[in-house]
């Protein structure tokens with residue numbers, strides 16, 4: 001029987017809800033606070049979680065992803081006393097199955113639960129039956145596994161696919177996975193980098209041309225859409241296509257036919273389109289730089305790739321995999337990772353995602369010479385500055401000596417006194433050293449430009465002057 005949890009701070013509602021579910025034949029566990037609910041989720045896997053929006057100081061909406069990533073990967077239904085359209089939209093965008101407004105009628109509740117559980121069952125049957133080849137995709141975080149599951153489902157359909165994610169999240173890797181797991185896997189996978197497609201030649205590169213169409217057209221050219229016949233065409237960075245090509249593409253997507261430049265005949269191609277972008281397409285549609293009709297055509301099947309900072313569990317396996325690969329390529333023995341190195345990787349924000357992580361590991365390997373173990377001091381200066389800055393800002397919440405020590409060695413005499421200093425004294429000393437280290441780097445990087453320094457550091461001019469004075473740093477004579 002399905003396991004259902006309700007997290008709602010209204011005790012009387014919990015009672016009524018549990019009674020309604022009992023009448024529907026379900027046992028429902030109820031938690032009257034978010035904390036209690038999250039603990040309940042860690043104890044036992046659930047199939048379905050009803051989550052209130054206003055939970056004391058918390059918003060249920062902020063915890064949809066967390067709940068969905070808990071053991072059993074439950075589906076989430078948001079339940080709220082206020083029927084705010086904005087909340088409903090946000091809930092669905094964040095992955096909630098439905099949005100119910102209190103009071104919920106017995107019939108609506110029954111319908112909603114039965115649909116959700118039926119869909120959940122069908123999905124798990126489908127996943128159990130399908131064999132998904134993840135190829136070179138590394139990682140086991142719940143967020144990544146969910147994306148992989150979805151790729152498995154999407155790959156078997158015939159739909160066009162749109163992959164969304166920040167730069168370096170693996171959009172091309174996932175596009176290949178869609179192809180490799182589809183019935184077209186034995187056919188070609190054609191990659192088009194729309195960013196580097198020269199506008200004047202784009203039509204001819206994509207759709208082909210006849211001999212003599214323009215001065216350099218010495219031969220007839222087939223075009224990439226024809227080459228992809230039977231296979232998959234991957235349009236990377238589709239947002240960079242110019243408006244004329246967007247219009248032509250829309251037609252090609254509708255009919256799967258097109259006319260090469262200067263040709264009298266239409267050409268047919270049975271391709272499957274997978275497109276990707278790291279841009280905000282709805283915003284581009286709003287700004288008039290991306291065609292709305294094309295966007296609607298593309299968005300029927302979307303794969304969202306989460307950024308690396310939201311799936312911290314993938315960082316170590318990825319780093320280890322790429323460390324082994326790089327060492328093998330360079331013909332050197334494998335390196336070990338110290339705890340402080342892995343901890344530093346976990347703390348960083350990875351704006352460039354997996355691509356940046358690979359470059360970082362590569363840099364650390366070169367920087368470690370013949371050392372067998374990588375430590376945080378083998379990381380690039382830029383990354384260490386970011387970490388130090390982060391650390392200073394969050395010093396009060398997460399100051400722990402084992403994390404700070406590798407980033408910035410403690411003062412030499414830190415534990416040399418006979419008596420162990422108080423935690424407060426050590427903290428003050430270490431924070432002060434980190435501040436000085438950061439400020440020196442800041443001043444050097446901004447070449448003494450105080451305005452730029454304030455912007456980078458996110459500090460007011462007065463606060464920055466105060467800190468510079470405290471550490472006796474002369475910003476005017478930065479090297």
Ligand SMILES: Nc1ncnc2c1ncn2[C@@H]1O[C@H](COP(=O)(O)OP(=O)(O)OP(=O)(O)O)[C@@H](O)[C@H]1O
Nearest residue numbers: 136137138139167168169170171172173278354355
């Ligand atoms: N989950 C993963 N497992 C293994 N390697 C990965 C993973 N995700 C990304 N990579 C690697 O990271 C690098 C960047 O990935 P990819 O080119 O697919 O990103 P992208 O999202 O298409 O980036 P961009 O938007 O900049 O084109 C590649 O070397 C890819 O192999």
